[in-house]
Amino acid sequence: MNTAKRTLNALRACGAACLACVVSLALVSALLAPGIALADPKADLAAAQEDQKESAAASQQAQADLAAAQDAIEQSAADYEQAQKKADQAQAKIDANVQLIKELEEQIPAQKEASAQAFSAMYKMQQDGLGLLDVVLSSKDLGSFFANLQYLNHVQERNLANIRRLSSMKSQLTQAQSELEEQKAQAEAEKDAAKEALQSAQVARVAAQKAAAEQQKREAEAARKVEKAKKELKEAKDQAAKKAAEEAARKAQEEADRVQAESVAASGQNNESSSLAKEPANESESMETPTADNADWSTTKSAFVKKWAPRIDAYLGNAPLGGQGKTFAAAAWDYGVDPRWSPAISCVESTKGRYCFRSHNAWGWGNVSWSSWEEAIYAHVGGLARGYGYTVTQAAARKYCPPNWRHWYNTCVSEMAKI
DSSP, rough: OOOHHHHHHHHHHHHHHHHHHHHHHHHHHHHGGGTTHHHHHHHHHHHHHHHHHHHHHHHHHHHHHHHHHHHHHHHHHHHHHHHHHHHHHHHHHHHHHHHHHHHHHHHHHHHHHHHHHHHHHHHHHHTTTSSSSHHHHHHHSSHHHHHHHHHHHHHHHHHHHHHHHHHHHHHHHHHHHHHHHHHHHHHHHHHHHHHHHHHHHHHHHHHHHHHHHHHHHHHHHHHHHHHHHHHHHHHHHHEEEEEHHHHHHHHHHHHHHHHOOOOHHSSSSSOOOOOOOOOOOOOOOOOOOOOOOOOTTTTHHHHHHHHHHHHHHHTTSSSSTTTOOOHHHHHHHHHHHOOTTTHHHHHHHHHHTSSSSSBBBSSSOOOOOOHHHHHHHHHHHHHHHHHOOOSSOHHHHHHHHHGGHHHHHHHHHHHTTTO
């Protein structure tokens, strides 16, 4: 009896061991088999990644081209400011001269009348014989003589002064009218210069805006191809693994049924089988699609600032950088960059200036400190324009935040969309 039990237990152990071996071998064989089937998805992924590298290289070249054009953008802004200033000064002179001419034209009629009365008085004095001899003869003594003489001189001087004043006012009017014509010509020339400088600034900024949009589109397309290839590769792996698991399970079940049948035949007992679980694979962070800034560079600087300052202020709220919308907008116009970019980076790096590691440095910008937000904003926006291009791109993100550029890029894109 004991011998029969020992034999039965041995058969059970042997059956379980055989079942485990069969399942393991079946799974290994099935999982190794789909290697050849996955060759195409892997090749597609490699090709997509190569395209992405080429896109990154093209983006870097585009940034280099934009950096070379940045001097022209900044110079056009300076030319516009200078020309506009001269035009304003010329207009101020015109306004002052127009006012002077108006006053002279209002005063001259009365002065003409006063001058005419002076001429008449002087003529009458001469006709009436009011000369030096008459003064002497009409004087009772030496004191009255000097008094009469002084009075006569005073009357004469007053009459002459009225006549000279009329002549002076006429000369001043003629000169003012002549200067006015020259000032108008100068003002027109300065306005033309300002208009030409503004057009140059607009052309440069629109070109930078267009180039950045094309760069973003190129990067997005390359990223989309990579994500698609990764997804297809994962699906192929999942499908192959599923088929392998199903095939392994089928073979294992067949073998288990056979062994179990033998075991049951030997002992009349059943064994329960265990199930397998797999852990999903981790995927890299996908890339967000940037929104267009729709900045209108065909307007003047004042119109540009008037449009963007309130939007930026609304985004900054009551943060330390709050109220600097006008500065951000003006700097963006001067340097020709997306007006949303620098405010968004300030949120990513310091929560809009709340946590600065250096004085007024809200952008994690080197080890620099500034004395005011205005100085800091202009320095950062200028640095973006010269070193990173018109707006956020994947190439710019790789350069600005290499260790975690994907997350930095996506966060910037998300924040810019809020402005």
